[in-house]
Amino acid sequence: MKLKSMQTMPLQLFLITLIIGLTSLAVASDVKKVILIETMPVPAVIEHSRWFQVQLKELGYEKNKNLKLTILKANGERQLAEKLLNAELAGGNPDLVVTIATLASQAAAKLLKGTDIPLLFFQVSNPVDAGLVKQINAPTGTNITGKVYTVNRNAKIEMLFQLVSQIAVHRPIRFGIIHSTYPSSMGDIRELEMIAKRRGDITFVPYKIEYKKVPTGLPAMIEDTKKGIKALEGKVDFWVEPLGPLGESFEYTQAIMELSTTPIVLGAKADSVKRGALMHVTPHIEASGRETALLASQILEGKDPGTILVTPPLNFDLGINITTALKLKMIIPPDMLKLAGNHVYR
Amino acid sequence: MKIQIKIGLALFPLVLLSIIILGAWSVHITTTGIDKSALQHMNTILDYYIDDKISGMHQLLVRNLLDKEESFVKDYQQLAAESANEFKLTKAGHIFALDAEGKFVFCSKKVDPQLIESLWGDHALSIANGSTAKLTGHLHALNTRAIYAARYFQPWKWVVFYASSGDEIRAAQQSIKNAAILIAIFSAAASWLLLFLVIRKYLIKPIQSLQKAASTIAEGETIGDINIHSQDEIGDLSRNMELMAKAIQKHRAEQIIWQKKLEKEVKTLGGLLPICSYCKKIRDDRGYWNQIESFIQANSEAEFSHGICQDCAEKYYPDMDLYGDDET
Numbered sequence: 001m002k003l004k005s006m007q008t009m010p011l012q013l014f015l016i017t018l019i020i021g022l023t024s025l026a027v028a029s030d031v032k033k034v035i036l037i038e039t040m041p042v043p044a045v046i047e048h049s050r051w052f053q054v055q056l057k058e059l060g061y062e063k064n065k066n067l068k069l070t071i072l073k074a075n076g077e078r079q080l081a082e083k084l085l086n087a088e089l090a091g092g093n094p095d096l097v098v099t100i101a102t103l104a105s106q107a108a109a110k111l112l113k114g115t116d117i118p119l120l121f122f123q124v125s126n127p128v129d130a131g132l133v134k135q136i137n138a139p140t141g142t143n144i145t146g147k148v149y150t151v152n153r154n155a156k157i158e159m160l161f162q163l164v165s166q167i168a169v170h171r172p173i174r175f176g177i178i179h180s181t182y183p184s185s186m187g188d189i190r191e192l193e194m195i196a197k198r199r200g201d202i203t204f205v206p207y208k209i210e211y212k213k214v215p216t217g218l219p220a221m222i223e224d225t226k227k228g229i230k231a232l233e234g235k236v237d238f239w240v241e242p243l244g245p246l247g248e249s250f251e252y253t254q255a256i257m258e259l260s261t262t263p264i265v266l267g268a269k270a271d272s273v274k275r276g277a278l279m280h281v282t283p284h285i286e287a288s289g290r291e292t293a294l295l296a297s298q299i300l301e302g303k304d305p306g307t308i309l310v311t312p313p314l315n316f317d318l319g320i321n322i323t324t325a326l327k328l329k330m331i332i333p334p335d336m337l338k339l340a341g342n343h344v345y346r
Numbered sequence: 347m348k349i350q351i352k353i354g355l356a357l358f359p360l361v362l363l364s365i366i367i368l369g370a371w372s373v374h375i376t377t378t379g380i381d382k383s384a385l386q387h388m389n390t391i392l393d394y395y396i397d398d399k400i401s402g403m404h405q406l407l408v409r410n411l412l413d414k415e416e417s418f419v420k421d422y423q424q425l426a427a428e429s430a431n432e433f434k435l436t437k438a439g440h441i442f443a444l445d446a447e448g449k450f451v452f453c454s455k456k457v458d459p460q461l462i463e464s465l466w467g468d469h470a471l472s473i474a475n476g477s478t479a480k481l482t483g484h485l486h487a488l489n490t491r492a493i494y495a496a497r498y499f500q501p502w503k504w505v506v507f508y509a510s511s512g513d514e515i516r517a518a519q520q521s522i523k524n525a526a527i528l529i530a531i532f533s534a535a536a537s538w539l540l541l542f543l544v545i546r547k548y549l550i551k552p553i554q555s556l557q558k559a560a561s562t563i564a565e566g567e568t569i570g571d572i573n574i575h576s577q578d579e580i581g582d583l584s585r586n587m588e589l590m591a592k593a594i595q596k597h598r599a600e601q602i603i604w605q606k607k608l609e610k611e612v613k614t615l616g617g618l619l620p621i622c623s624y625c626k627k628i629r630d631d632r633g634y635w636n637q638i639e640s641f642i643q644a645n646s647e648a649e650f651s652h653g654i655c656q657d658c659a660e661k662y663y664p665d666m667d668l669y670g671d672d673e674t
Contacts, residue, residue, distance in 0.1 A: 026668050322410060331421040343409050 004027040032061065033068045033094040037085060037108060039101035040076035040214040042248040044285060048100050048123050051289025052296070057257030059297045070094075074104050076214030076245060081107035082237050093117055096299055098292070099146075101245075102183045104132050108146055110217065118305040119148035125243045145299075145308040147292050148256060149184075149283055150243070151316045153191050156281045159318070160240075160266050161202065161217035165279060166330050168237050171204040172196070176236030176262065178228035178246075180211040180221055185244035192240075205236050214245040217320040222251045228258045241268035241277070253277065263328060274345050278328065307339050319343035353549075353559065357541050362534040369530035376526075377519040381493065384515055385482055388495035391433055392508045395441060396497050404501050413501075423502060427452035438511035442466075446474035446503040465490060470505040473498050523653045552580045556587060563591050566598070 036052070038045050053069070061067040070088060081104045088094070089111065097112060097122045099105040105121035109132050112119050127133045127148060133140050136148055164173055177192070179185040189206055196202045207228035212220050213303035225246065239256050241247040247268030253275050257262055267277035291313060299305050321339045325332050337344065394534040402423040430441040431454050442453035448467030465487055473496055485492040491512030492628050496503050502674035538555045559569045569591045574584035620629040627635040639650045659668040 164405055322412065326415060326417075329417065331418055334403055334422060334425060335408060346411070 010065060014055070027318070031066055031068055031301050032096070032272070033070075034300070035070045035072060035085065035088055035094045035097045037072045037074060037081055037097070037099045037104040039074050039081065039099070039104040040245055041073065042214060042245055043250075043271065044123060044248050045100050047285045048292075049287045051286045052098070052100075052122075052293045055290040055293030056296065059293065061297070061300075065302055072104075072258050073108070076103065076212075076217065078103040078107045080213075082111060085111050089117075096120060096296055098122075098296060099185065102126075105132055106130055106183070107148070112143060116143060118299045119144045119146075120296055120299060120305065122288060123147075123149040125150040125184040126191070127310060129187035129190075130183050136310055136312070139307050139309055141306045143305055145295065145305040146310055147288060147295070148310060148312040149280050149288065150188075150312060151283060151314070153188075153195055156266070157192070157199070157202065159281060160279065161199075161332050162336070163325070164238055164265055165201075167328055170199045173201065174203050174236045175238050175240040175265070176205045176207070176227050176232040177240045177242055178207040178209065178232070178252075178256075179242035180209050180244055180246040182211040182244035182246065185211075185242045185246065188243040204240070205232055207232055209246075211245075212250070218245070218249055218251065221246055222249070222255055225252055225255050226259060233260055233262065236262060238263055238265040240264070240266040241272055249317070250275070263324060267319075270317060270319045272344065273321045273343075276321060276324055278321055278324045278330070280319045282317055283313040284317050287315035288298055288313040317343055319345065321345045348550075353545050354538070354542050357545075358534075358538045361537045361541065365530045365534045365537065367524045369533075373526045376522050380515060380519055380522070384493055384510065385495060388439075388493070388508045389482065390512065391435070392441070392495050392497055392506065395430060395433060395508075396499055400426045400499050400502065400504070400506070404499075405659050430454040435508070435510075438514040439508065440510075441506065441508050443504045443506045444470035446498075446505065447471070451504055465492075466507060466509075469496065469507075473505045474503065485509070501549060515643060548576070549580070552576070552584065556580070559584075559587055559591070563587075563594060568595055 036049065036050050049071070056069075061069075063069055072081065072084040072088065074084065081099075085097070085108055093115075094117060096118050097108050099108045099122075099125045102125070105119075105124050105127070108119050108121070121127065121132060121144070124130055124132065124146060125148065126134060127146060130145055132146065139145070161173070171283065177189065179189055189204070192204050193206075196204050209221060209224035209228060212218070214221075239260065239262055241252065241264060246252050250271055253264065253267065253272045256262075257276055264272060264277035265279065267273050267280035269282060270280055273280045295308060298308070318336065318340045320332055320336065320343065322332070322344055323346045332340075353577065403426045407415075407418055407422055412418040425495075432453070433439065433441065433454075435454070440453055440455040440457070442455075442457070442462055443451040443465060444463065445451055448463055448470045450462050453459075453462060465485065469480050469485070480496065480497045483493075485494060492507035492509045492514055492634070493515055494507055496505060496507045555572050555574055559572045562569045569588070572584045572588055574581055621627070622635065622637070626638050628638050628641040629635050630641065636644070642648055643650060654662070654668060656669050659666070
């Protein structure tokens with residue numbers, strides 16, 4: 001009897017091992033593998049990444065349980081983003097690649113082209129110019145989709161004009177804008193110049209500097225910015241901060257405020273307004289991060305990214321510095337003040 | 347006078363009277379409510395204007411610590427004043443404000459500021475000093491009659507009025523009266539006409555049809571269908587009359603049949619018969635002389651059986667005692 005049971009033991013062990021193995025496989029298949037690539041360590045990217053992860057967690061995706069989230073940091077360098085992603089792809093295909101900002105998105109789009117790995121980008125101000133999609137507010141029909149990181153520029157310029165036209169007597173009003181060759185900055189300048197040309201009552205005076213990878217190249221870009229400030233000082237009525245990593249950095253705002261007597265009237269971030277810029281109109285970072293996480297969840301549940309519309313964020317922030325407005329003898333219209341809500345700084 | 351005219355004449359004053367009474371009552375109720383409604387409208391508009399525009403602007407300034415910034419306060423006050431034009435006011439209505447000292451601040455219409463101050467200055471002072479009695483009511487001064495509502499906005503020391511001309515209210519009342527009179531006249535005429543048509547259709551016309559049918563029956567002619575199919579008394583009468591006409595027709599037909607039958611059975615001779623004074627032959631229509639018995643036999647149902655009367659028997663057969671009177 002004992003001998004008989006000894007003889008059947010290997011079979012029992014085999015069956016138990018098989019059951020455990022199959023169960024592990026099933027559990028493993030429920031774990032979603034997501035790669036998140038952050039282009040550079042600037043506040044907007046960091047905040048976007050944080051709210052994206054918060055929302056994912058709220059949707060029930062927990063790290064080391066049903067979510068394997070790998071965060072790659074490209075440090076402002078597209079080649080590094082490509083290299084890091086390539087290495088990850090070698091270890092197996094992820095369920096989703098999420099990219100924050102333009103360079104990482106471009107790198108991922110290049111590597112994932114022709115694959116069935118979904119790519120979800122956000123904080124990209126001009127995905128058409130960046131070559132990610134063919135048009136906004138339309139489904140892509142590919143494995144790529146995302147959220148546009150920009151506020152309607154016409155509305156933004158009109159709000160700005162309402163304020164600056166109170167004190168600028170001559171037309172066109174000249175806005176100095178020192179920008180880098182970063183893709184979203186270039187796209188932004190192009191759009192702004194088109195608006196200025198159409199309106200006729202404003203003009204943008206650009207000063208272009210070479211983009212260097214952030215954060216290591218930022219000091220060099222700030223030095224170039226200082227040259228731009230000297231070059232444009234006296235030739236412009238107001239400063240406008242550009243989109244992209246240069247405008248995102250507080251050193252940029254600081255440099256203008258230290259070296260120029262001309263006020264910054266349109267900041268690229270809330271921090272600029274807190275430091276003294278007149279106003280900013282930017283997408284709501286928390287809402288943008290959360291909206292992207294909702295899209296990520298849909299894709300992980302099986303939705304085809306090619307059917308998802310590439311849209312601008314639903315919410316935006318308007319920030320106003322009252323001290324600057326009073327200093328410039330500007331009156332903030334009640335509608336704008338209401339819209340700014342809690343983002344009125346002194 | 348025909349029955350329809352009688353009914354029409356009887357109904358018209360009744361209808362007219364009812365509608366005039368109803369109209370007069372409506373006019374009374376409406377006109378007395380106009381003042382109240384006008385004031386309620388003014389209070390509602392004014393409250394909304396103060397809460398949304400004036401207080402809204404002030405709160406915005408307070409929340410952003412700008413309520414002491416003269417440039418902002420002046421600008422926002424100006425915007426609040428201009429926003430009074432956005433309200434749809436009565437034709438002669440206008441929103442204006444005076445300060446706590448009765449000085450003109452703004453008006454939604456182009457008016458003489460001094461006139462406003464002279465008319466409303468005292469009211470503004472009273473309201474600013476806390477009088478609630480003058481927050482709403484009528485103003486009679488300097489040939490001006492107005493109905494108004496007022497509020498005091500303490501932070502800006504503004505007494506804000508919404509006033510409208512009393513003439514406008516009276517004009518509205520008069521226009522309601524006129525409209526009511528017109529409606530009463532129209533309603534009376536329409537009601538009378540409607541009643542007339544109803545009576546004509548359901549009473550007069552059927553009676554006329556029955557009358558015509560009765561005349562036809564009286565003339566001994568057939569009437570056919572009287573064409574009244576209503577289920578009321580007139581309908582019943584019509585159907586009975588049709589039955590009666592049919593019965594008469596039936597009796598008449600039977601009478602004719604009987605008459606013909608009688609005519610056939612009884613042939614009588616009549617008129618003047620030419621008869622020979624001697625042979626007693628009778629001349630017929632064609633001028634022939636006929637034996638009296640053949641003539642009568644031909645022109646009546648009578649048959650002859652020949653015999654001899656007593657006189658002729660004695661005359662022609664004197665030898666024969668045909669009547670047996672010899673026995674005596």
